[in-house]
Amino acid sequence: MTLSFKLKSGEKPPVDLPETESEAQSVLAFSMAKAGSTLLFDLLHDLAPAAGLAYFSPENAVWGRKDRKAGKVYDMSPVFRDKGYCYGGFRFYPAYDVPVIETAPSILLVRDPKDMLVSNYFSNAFSHRPPTDDEESPAYQQFMKRRERIRNTDINDYVRQIVGNTQRMFASYRALLHKPTLKIFRYEDVIEQKRPWVDEILEHFGWAVPGETVDEIIARYDLFPDAEKPDAHVRQVKPGNYREHLNKQTVTAINAALAEDLAILGYTR
Template sequence: MTTNQSIIWFTAHKCASVYASEILQKLAEDVGMIYLNYEGDLWEKGQSLGKLISGNDSETSNNMFKTTGHIYGPFRHYYPIPEMEKYKVILMLRDPRDVLTSLYFSLVYSHGIPESQKTQIKSQRENTRKKTIDDFVIEKSHPCKTIYNSYTKCLFCKNNVLFLSYEDMVTDFPAWLIELCKNLAIKPSEQLINELIDGAKFEVEENIYSHKRQVKPGDHRRKLQVNTIKQLNLEMQDVLKIYGWLKDERQEADELFQLYLERGIEKLDKFKLLFEQAKHKINSN
């Protein structure tokens, strides 16, 4: 096993964590590191990693992590892992407005249901189906913001932390992959790098029943009401600015106004079509 400095990978739900974990697992195998997904393994069993790490058995939590030769993750919440400064850390996040939009479709249509979580997830699905997507994202905006704030406080801009965005991954995967490997000081084979780049396909037709429903950034603008987006912008403005998802408030306001006009025109065109169809039907009779 290699003596490379171990890597801990933090993210959030709906940030392509399943796909990215497959990449990291292949990288680990190629460079002789061990990949461990504690959170996912425990979730399948209906157990909580948070309780284990923050529990009274400090020896257990300390023995879970080794400072060399391992890649740990994904962790979809911040966990106070002992001696974090001794690890290389990845923080990969996505525009939280798109996260919330994607989470709605996942809970309603596509989220996997392991036997240990069957009752809980089915209940979540039924409750979510009763809500509009706009009501759902507003309701979930605060807990989502809390997760991002914890990352900002505990990880962002730390010397041993590499921040990567979901948006960079899906729009320029080769550059994203090169930056990942460079900052983690790992040297995978050229063959694996080429295989990963050739296999990165981010152009998909939207399918609400697929785990990979759609990947194009900015989906919140295609699915949410303009007033909902404005409310999310206000609620999460600090997070959006810190991570670069809201760079120019005036431009954002102008784009939302344009979106409001475009949707108004679409509704008017539909009304005109229905009116013409009704008039034609009356005249035919």
């Protein structure tokens, strides 16, 4: 069963919202790309139904659409409901209105941007999947050309070229940081303490999920590679890995570019 909605523009909606009978207050989950976002959203995708809510990602719902790839931006604000939903999948605060932002319990997962930038390099150079398996398609060929270009670029040069993207990602969340409904988690504090982390999320959201169910869900995603695996999605999980890849000049440049955000989020320089 699905619940239809209308876009403000009057266009046919690109997706339908899953139905829910829950009267629990809706919640929001935000992260940053390469900050453990996939882990967070996978956990919530499984935890939300266990708490009686429906999980839905507005961003994922339109990500693969051809018109989205062509630059079309959807106003997804009509999908938000006051009750019954866990909205996740955000790796950048959306440009459209989030009507429940003032009332919905929210979480934000952040990470030292130096580790995020290193992870971005390895993802784009090695592990990220092409948009299609059709090797003759323009999309596949463009993807592989970009991959080859990144592989032939020194990691220090690459991360310094894209640090502006990370600045914009952090900046998108600044208005959210001081909202009383928001709880911030740092990757470095939670990656090796997943059960206490999940317990804090459940408490903040007001969810009641049996302990054995929580443990079972965590076990699905509790991955700790023995060694760094450049071509794997979970390449490595240890905080501070940037020290193995970035030189002092690059670290200094990143710290300077993101000084305000590092200070706000409690990262030492």
